[in-house]
Amino acid sequence: MHLFGSNYTNNVTAIVGKNATGKTMILKLTIGILSLILNDKSISETWLKNAFFDESDVAFTTYLYSEDGFIYKDELVIANNNETNGLIIKEEKIYRKKALTSDSKKRLLDFSKSKLIMDRNNLKPDVAAILAPDDSIFRTIIKMNNYLVPQITDNTVFTNINLFISNLGDVPSEILHYLDPSIEYLRIERADTKGRQTFYRLKFKNDDKEITDQNFATIEYYLSSGTAKGISLYTQILSVLKNGGIIFVDEIENHFNHAIARTFINYFKDPSINLNNAKLVFTSHYSEFLDDLDRNDQIYIARRLDKISLTRYSSTKMRTDIMRSDVFMSDSIHGTAPEYSAYLALKKATIKKISDSNKREG
Known part of the structure; x- marks a missing residue:
């Protein structure tokens, strides 16, 4: 998506890494901020409330580009409030500068001049009096300039459990047949305009019985x-593609x-489908997805060495003639695959467990 000058944003961003490298935490922190x-949203209404494990302050720096050609930098520090046992x-x-077409990418996020x-600790008394301690002051910037904000859709709730979301009425037969060709239809009926009562109808092909219930x-x-999961994710993706957002x-x-x-990933890469420059940010353990992406700067490697970190693939200087998935699986970028010594130790322990068990049975 073109922003201004020679500056663009990617419509697809992948975060990949082995287990316990902080991929989900990174995603939730991004959604939260x-x-x-x-x-x-107040802090307590976001994923940020689950991201603090000690008494340390946590700083966020966020850059935002506005439709009227300004770039904003929001420097924000969240801390524990010992009196209320909450976060504030x-x-x-907040800093602002005009986005200039002459600015290079290196100068894009340079706010030194x-x-x-706006400074939260130097607000007018009447403004400070109505500001909640866990609300961002950037909402003031949005209202003063009448900015349209992007739709932010959070699918992380489906990571370990299956819930169902559909605001489409009848689920399109095309997605049903793609996911499960044996389904004839799945219909969602609303008993009132506010959607407080829902009735589901499911029917399989070659089966005269219709399955109905108010509970999904x-x-x-x-x-x-x-x-x-596919029906729910497709519903959310379709909404983002129709309206724009992330x-x-x-x-x-x-x-x-x-x-x-x-x-689903390719929908966001296809200009004939992604007319509104919707963004997909996803995590995965499946390194082969990396080979499908067009650019190295679409990929971030999550690693947990001394600390959790993200490394942009384009900054690793890996050879372009090597498949990205091979780089990832071979641990050429240290910390992307289980250590070989750990693999050998696990294998040895497994052999010993089985051997000891056979000896006891003998």
Whole structure:
């Protein structure tokens, strides 16, 4: 997506890494800070409330490009409030500068000569009096300039469990047949305009019986986990593609045939489908997805060495003639695959456990 000058944004961003490298945490922190700054959410209403493990202050620096050609830098510090045992925004400073077409990418995020337009600790008394301690002051910038904010869609709730979301009425037969050709239809009926009462109708081909219930858990019993997740994810993706915005998906391959995950990823790469420059940010353990992406700067490697870190693949200087998946699986970038010594130790322990068990039985 073109922003200005020679500056573009990627419509697909992948975060890959082995287990316990912080991929889900990184995703939730990103969703949390965007929800706090852009969507009028308090800290307690975002994933940020689950991201603090000790008494340390946590600093976030967020850059935002506005439709009127300004770039904002929001420096925000979240801290524990010992009096309320909750989280508060301890500091927040907002800087602004005009986006110039002559600016290089290196200067894009240089705010050394920019103007400080708002300081949380130096607000007018009447403004400070109505500001909650866990609300961002950036909401003031949005309202003053009447900015349209992007839709932020969080799919991380589906990582380990299957829930169902559909605002489409009848689920399109095309997605049903793609996920499970044996399904004839799945219909969702609303008993009132507010959607407080829902009735589900599911029918399989070559079966005269229609399965009906007000509880989707009953319907889900007859669906595979991949079908249930696929319907919900497709619904969310379709909404983001129609309206623009960002969708965050954790472990996009979970419960899916990899071809289905690739289908959803490719929607965001296809200009004939992604007319509104919607963004997909996903995590995965499946390194082969990396070979499908067009650019090295679309990929971030999550690693946990001394600390959790993200490394942009384009900054690793890996040879372009080597498949990215091979680089990832071979641990050429240290910390992307289980250590070989750990593999040998596990194998030796497994052999010993089985050997000891056979000796006892003998």
